[in-house]
Amino acid sequence: MSWDEHHSKSEKLASDAELAVRAGEMQRGEDLYRLAAEEETAALSGVAPSASRTLGITAVSAVALWYKGRDYTSAESLALRNLANGHLPEFSVTQLRTLLNMIWMASAAEKAGVKFVPGDVLVSIKGGEVIHGGAPLDLIVRKVEGIQAALYRTVELLLQLPFRKRGAPPADVQNMFRPWLFQAPAGSYQFAVRMQEPEQRALWEGQKPNVDALTATFFGVLRASATSPDVELPAIVPDREYRGAFLNLSRDLAPTGKSFERLEIRDASAPSRAAIVLGADTRQDLNAALRKARPPKPSVSTDEPATLRGTLRALHLDQDWLEIATDEPPPAGHIRVEEAGDALDDIVGPMVNRRVIVSTVRRGTKYLYRDIELEE
Numbered sequence: 001m002s003w004d005e006h007h008s009k010s011e012k013l014a015s016d017a018e019l020a021v022r023a024g025e026m027q028r029g030e031d032l033y034r035l036a037a038e039e040e041t042a043a044l045s046g047v048a049p050s051a052s053r054t055l056g057i058t059a060v061s062a063v064a065l066w067y068k069g070r071d072y073t074s075a076e077s078l079a080l081r082n083l084a085n086g087h088l089p090e091f092s093v094t095q096l097r098t099l100l101n102m103i104w105m106a107s108a109a110e111k112a113g114v115k116f117v118p119g120d121v122l123v124s125i126k127g128g129e130v131i132h133g134g135a136p137l138d139l140i141v142r143k144v145e146g147i148q149a150a151l152y153r154t155v156e157l158l159l160q161l162p163f164r165k166r167g168a169p170p171a172d173v174q175n176m177f178r179p180w181l182f183q184a185p186a187g188s189y190q191f192a193v194r195m196q197e198p199e200q201r202a203l204w205e206g207q208k209p210n211v212d213a214l215t216a217t218f219f220g221v222l223r224a225s226a227t228s229p230d231v232e233l234p235a236i237v238p239d240r241e242y243r244g245a246f247l248n249l250s251r252d253l254a255p256t257g258k259s260f261e262r263l264e265i266r267d268a269s270a271p272s273r274a275a276i277v278l279g280a281d282t283r284q285d286l287n288a289a290l291r292k293a294r295p296p297k298p299s300v301s302t303d304e305p306a307t308l309r310g311t312l313r314a315l316h317l318d319q320d321w322l323e324i325a326t327d328e329p330p331p332a333g334h335i336r337v338e339e340a341g342d343a344l345d346d347i348v349g350p351m352v353n354r355r356v357i358v359s360t361v362r363r364g365t366k367y368l369y370r371d372i373e374l375e376e
Contacts, residue, residue, distance in 0.1 A: 006043035007058070010036045014065060021118055024212055029118075033069035040065055041078065049087045056092025060271050063099050068118070068269055072107040076100065095271040097185045098122065102192065102268050105182050116180070116194040119215025120268035123147060124275075126188040127261025135189035139259055142252075142350065142374070147193050147265075148179050149346040150249045153242070154218045155195075158211070163241040166317065166345050177214075184268075192268060219267060223276045225250040229289035240293070247290050248347045252374065254283035259376040290371065297339075297368075299361070306362040308335060309375060312351045317341055322348070322369070324358055340369040348372055 017032035040062035047055045059082040066075035079100045082088060088096070102120050109116065125143065129136055152169040155177050161170065168174065176198040184190035195214055217236070224232035225246050237243045253263055257280035266275040310326035313334070320341040326333045337360055340348075351374055359371040 001042070003043045003046045003054075003058075006039045006046070010039035010043060010061070010065070013039060017068070021212055022216070026118075026212060030069045033065050034071055037062055037065035037069055037071070037074070044082075049085070052087055052089050055082075056088045057272070059088065060092050060095045060099070063096060063103075064269055064271055067099060067103055067106070070106075070110075072103050072110070075103045076107075079103065094185070098190075098268055099271070101183070101185050105192075109180075114180075115197050117197045117212060117214045118269075119194075119219070121147065121151075121193040121215065121218070122184060122190060122266050122268040123193070124188055124190045124264040124266075125260050125262070126264070128255070128257070128259050130189050130260045132188060136259070139376075140189065140191070143263065144181060144191065144193075145350050146249060146253045150222065150246065150253075151179055151193070151195055151214070151218055152177070153245055153249065153346070154214055154221060157221075157237065157239075157242050158214060158217060163239065163245075164345075165241075168345070215267065219265070219276065221246050222250055222253075222265060225286065225289075226254075226276055226278055226282050229286065230292075244290070244293055245344055245347070247286055247293065248344065250278070251283055251286040251290065252347065254278035254286060255280055256283060256376045287373075294370075297370075300363065302363065304362045306360045306367060308337070308358040308360060308367065310335075310355070312348070312354060312356045312372075315340065315343075315348060315352065317343055317345065317348070322358075322372075324356065335367055337367045337369045343369065343372060 013032050013036035017029045017036060020032060021029035040058060044055070044058045044062050047058055049055065059078070063075050063079045063082070066078060079096050083093065083096055083100075106116070123143065125135055125139070129139070152173065155173055156164060156169060159173070178196040180194050180196060182192040182194065184192045197211065220236050221233070224236050229247060233243055233246070237246060255261055255263060255278065261279065263278040264275040265278075267273060308324050308326055310324045310333070313323050313325045315322035317340060321336050321338050322340045322343070324335050324337060326335060337358055351372065355375040357373050357375045358369070360367040360369060
């Protein structure tokens with residue numbers, strides 16, 4: 001058969017595999033991914049070395065399919081063989097190296113008895129203060145915390161748990177679903193996150209399709225937040241409070257353009273899919289979406305918009321306030337902002353002792369909360 005015939009069969013089998021995984025039929029999905037990998041590997045053998053782009057795309061696709069089928073030996077062997085042939089374009093070399101890293105990590109985890117839900121969250125941070133393979137530690141810690149918060153919110157959404165305004169995720173969710181952080185090949189600065197599947201799977205058997213859809217839903221929510229918060233996001237996240245939380249988390253992941261310029265999120269196991277790109281313009285769009293989605297609050301004629309810049313020193317959301325140490329000398333430099341009960345713990349908690357921008361309404365001597373974001 002020709003490249004077209006093998007590749008077409010592979011695409012059909014991979015599509016069937018994805019549907020099986022979404023339906024919670026993991027074993028059938030993995031079997032189908034391996035069959036798709038066999039067809040793509042056969043297609044690869046028929047590509048001439050001179051057709052470097054087709055060669056690179058097909059090689060990456062075949063390795064990714066073996067990886068999704070959890071045949072790590074075949075995936076590793078094929079990746080190494082193609083990296084050694086010297087005919088691949090640079091983009092496919094980068095993708096194969098990333099996949100190879102994920103293959104080694106998944107293989108080591110499996111030998112240790114650790115399993116993960118399908119999908120690999122690969123995060124790339126580029127520009128500004130970020131250099132090849134290195135970045136300011138505080139910046140990376142903030143983005144790792146943001147990814148973790150969004151993953152836990154996705155778990156709660158899929159399990160149809162009541163919306164959480166205060167505190168950490170429920171203890172059983174944290175115990176059963178553990179995010180893992182992995183090193184990724186240097187490329188600006190990259191890290192990978194995978195979510196461990198519940199060890200006591202029987203306790204979650206009724207939620208199996210939702211658990212297996214975790215990473216796919218996470219990508220869908222972030223993509224819709226970044227590109228279509230008014231249309232696509234409500235279709236994926238009908239609940240208004242959950243939708244607001246995801247918009248806030250997406251905004252906090254996006255750059256202001258000062259410390260770094262772009263944040264890209266992709267599924268490392270699906271290299272052909274376009275990355276979710278968050279830039280400074282995305283942050284502005286998300287700010288607009290949040291203002292539009294925010295329920296109106298009562299106002300009086302003397303209200304004046306006021307923006308506070310400083311360090312978040314204290315908060316007590318149950319008592320409806322937070323305190324900002326502005327750049328002005330005390331006592332005027334410490335300002336209490338009231339009506340802050342709408343702020344979410346997983347948004348504002350990591351901001352304590354960091355520079356923030358607080359949007360408020362000044363009413364007489366009082367400052368009333370409207371929004372908060374980090375100042376990079």
